[in-house]
Amino acid sequence: MNPAIQAIVTIVLGVGGCVAYFYLSNLFLDRVLFPARGPNTGRNINRANAIRPWLFLFPALFALGLYLAYPVFETLRLSMIDRNAGGAFVGAENYARMLDDPKFWEALRNNFLWLLIVPAASTAFGLLAAQLTDRIGWGNLAKSLIFMPMAISFVGAAVIFKLVYDARPEDVAQIGILNALYLQFGGAAPVTWLTVPFWNNLFLMVVLVWIQTGFAMVILSAALRGIPEETIEAAIVDGANPFQIFFKIKVPQIAGTIVVVWTTITIVVLKVFDIVFAMTNGQWETQVLANFMYDKLFRANDWGMGSAAAMVIMLLVTPILVWNVYNARKEMR
Amino acid sequence: MDNIAGKKSSLTWAVHLSVAALVLIWVFPTLGLLVSSFRTTDQIRTSGWWAALFPAVQNEVFRTANPGEFRVERDGVFIVEGNLYVVDGRAETAADVAAVISAWGVSSRDIAAFGPGDTADLGEGETLSVAENGDYIWSGNDAQISGRGQRVFATAESPPEFTLANYRGVLFDPGNREGMARAFFNTLTVTIPATIIPILIAAFAAYALAWMEFPGRALLVAAVVAMLVVPLQLALIPLLTLHNQIGIGKGYLGVWLAHTGFGLPLAIYLLRNYMVGLPREIIECAKVDGATDFQVFTKIVLPLSFPALASFAIFQFLWTWNDLLVAMVFLIDSSGQTTVMTRQIVELMGTRGGDWEILATSAFVSIAVPLIVFFTMQRYLVRGLLAGSVK
Incomplete structure (x- = not known):
């Protein structure tokens, strides 16, 4: 079947199915199961209302359970069995093998570098951009342009920055802006930036910082606008200079939002895959956990070690998960 | 301030x-x-x-037309007339037509000996003049104007030149060499159902979590918040195995389901946060007037939640359009017929890494749609971001 027709059929079936499910199940509940008439009207209405939330929730809970909750446990199980030995339980053996793999340590080291640098740089640039653009007439245009990379795919960004980092032989005109500038300012020979171990990690991180800064800027800009003006007026009257106002009055008041932005970007960083996959594929010591995992799962077909790597990512996410849940519960009270 | x-x-x-x-x-x-x-x-x-972006200055070597064919005799003087840029009766490119010669010469040792419009004396009455636009007149006696054409070295400035040929090649090439035209439609096929279906499912769940009383509600909200950050990497193998077991295998149905599942936590979270903020009086009034929950939801809450629905739709659209991992795992099989644009670009980076005209054009085709969505719906995107993270 033509995929386009299949897609239309899916939309109709999916949407129609959902609508039909919600409508008919409600109808069934009210008319057949617990009708609001007869001797037990009151009790029936109460019962119907007790069941209705679950009718509303069922499809979502089912999908969430199947696509997010079940895999966590299944991956945990897969990480502790040996598929080649007929699924025999091997305990921590996959983890032990993973710890012996130097590529894993490289990926872990790089992931920590990413965790240190990308959220910090994105938040800092975002805060700077938010503070500066709030004060000028064409600030909204500037914001739009800085925010724009948010819409660009990691793969698209990888192509964009591959062009920036492009290196040609020394006797030909450089077409990558970085090498052109480097030679202009006294560099001896063009550098293939993505193959210089350790530093190439930074060049990959630039891509994610470029994408995430817009996000940080939008959120922090809203937070900055929410600061009560009296506090700033008071500081001005007391003779504070603009830097003092920014660092001592504004930043402390939006500290909560900064943390939220920081953790959100941290989660993106932990899952970073496309950029590394498209630009270096983990060569030249740029491996990260998500790409390491993909390598093991789909190239080496080693489900045990791949699942173990996935569990490491899960483990790193867990503190943020707990913290988010804690905050959400606090808010609901 | x-x-x-x-x-x-x-x-x-x-x-x-x-x-x-x-x-x-x-x-x-x-x-x-x-x-x-x-x-x-x-x-x-x-x-x-x-x-x-700037006019290009180029040094080029030309040769005048062949005297054997083109020379004409006027009052005993032999003349060859023509334009340096015209070869076989026409100029090669638009840039050649618009080029402006700033200096020229007849010897490789001094290529800028003359200015436009000057007449060069080549000795013994032989002359050559070249105008700004490349028109030249070469004249002399029978012996001088013979053999091969006269060489001319010209320094010309041509205005910036752009071409649509790359886009024609990538999008409308009937041979579909780069596979981008097919990938474009495949991406669209993945994206649209994967955007619409989670919205509907999430809206009902969000309403239940926002406005219906039942035991365990707080726990479920917490669970949704927790699922927001569960890495989808964990889901790859277990769900691929499951899809294979129930017969979906790799294909569109699988990728639609996967995107629906992965998009739901954010959808529920965003919509619930928005719906909780709706005025309580409206909903209570409707209930007092005898509306059922189903009616309250479809007639009041859903229309009022339009901004939140739009926000999530944009997020999910951008995310599914830009996705690489989910498509690689759940959709693209060994036949390669169902490849999406992101995958195709990665492929091109590997096989045609140096061909920037193809790579740049393909990448821009894939970036263009999200950028259009971004610039037209930015308001909703920002609103969604704020609702999603600050609250």
Whole structure:
């Protein structure tokens, strides 16, 4: 079947199915199961209302359970069995093998570098951009342009920055802006930036910082606008200079939002895959956990070690998960 | 805000300059790709894309038309007339037509001996004059105007030149060599159902979590918040196995289901946060008037939640359109017929890494749609971001 027709059929079936499910199940509940008439009207209405939330929730809970909750446990199980030995339980053996793999340590080291640098740089640039653009007439245009990379795919960004980092032989005109500038300012020979171990990690991180800064800027800009003006007026009257106002009055008041932005970007960083996959594929010591995992799962077909790597990512996410849940519960009270 | 107290900051200029610098840095990389996608292969190979924005100055070697065929005799003088840029009766490119010669010469030792319009004396009455647009007159006696054409070295400035040929090649090439035309439609096929279906499911769940009383509600909200950050990497193998077991295998159905599942936590979270903020009176009034929950939801809450629905739709659209991992795992099989654009671009980076005209154009085709969505719906996107993270 033509995929386009299949897609239309899916939309109709999916949407129609959902609508039909919600409508008919409600109808069934009210008319057949617990009708609001007869001797037990009151009790029936109460019962119907007790069941209705679950009718509303069922499809979502089912999908969430199947696509997010079940895999966590299944991956945990897969990480502790040996598929080649007929699924025999091997305990921590996959983890032990993973710890012996130097590529894993490289990926872990790089992931920590990413965790240190990308959220910090994105938040800092975002805060700077938010503070500066709030004060000028064409600030909204500037914001739009800085925010724009948010819409660009990691793969698209990888192509964009591959062009920036492009290196040609020394006797030909450089077409990558970085090498052109480097030679202009006294560099001896063009550098293939993505193959210089350790530093190439930074060049990959630039891509994610470029994408995430817009996000940080939008959120922090809203937070900055929410600061009560009296506090700033008071500081001005007391003779504070603009830097003092920014660092001592504004930043402390939006500290909560900064943390939220920081953790959100941290989660993106932990899952970073496309950029590394498209630009270096983990060569030249740029491996990260998500790409390491993909390598093991789909190239080496080693489900045990791949699942173990996935569990490491899960483990790193867990503190943020707990913290988010804690905050959400606090808010609901 | 510094002028609240009546004094204007002296840093205003610094602010303008820093913002301009920041914006330039952020736009520059994308601009490079955009400009490159409109340049020819030769141009991309020989100069950086930033050079395309300025007129190009080039030194070229020409030869006048062949005297054997083209010379004419006038009053005993033999003349060859023509235009340096015209070969076989026509100019090769638009840039050649618009080129302006600033200097020329007849010897490789002094290629800028003459200016446009000058007449060069080649000795013993032989002369050559070249005009700004490349028109030349070469005259002399029978012996001088013979053999091969006279060589002319010209320094010419041609205006920036752009071409749509790359886009024609990538999008409308019937042979579909780069596979982008098919990938474009495949991406669209993945994206649309994967955007619409989770919205509907999430809206009902969000309503239940926001406005219906039942035991365990707080726990479920917490669970949704927790699932927001569960890495989808964990789901790859277990769900692929499951899809294979129940017979879906790799294909569109699988990728639609996967995107639906992965998009739901954010959808429920965003919509619930929005619905909780709706005024309680409206909903209670409707209930007092005898509306059922189903009616309250479809007639009141759903229309009022339009901004939140739009926000999530944009997120999910961007995310599914830009996704690489989920498509690679759940959709693309060994036949390669169902490849999406992101995957195709990665493929091109590997096989045709040096062919920037193809790579840049393909990448821009894939970036263009999200950018259009971004610039037209930015308001909803920002609102969604704020609702999703600050609350």
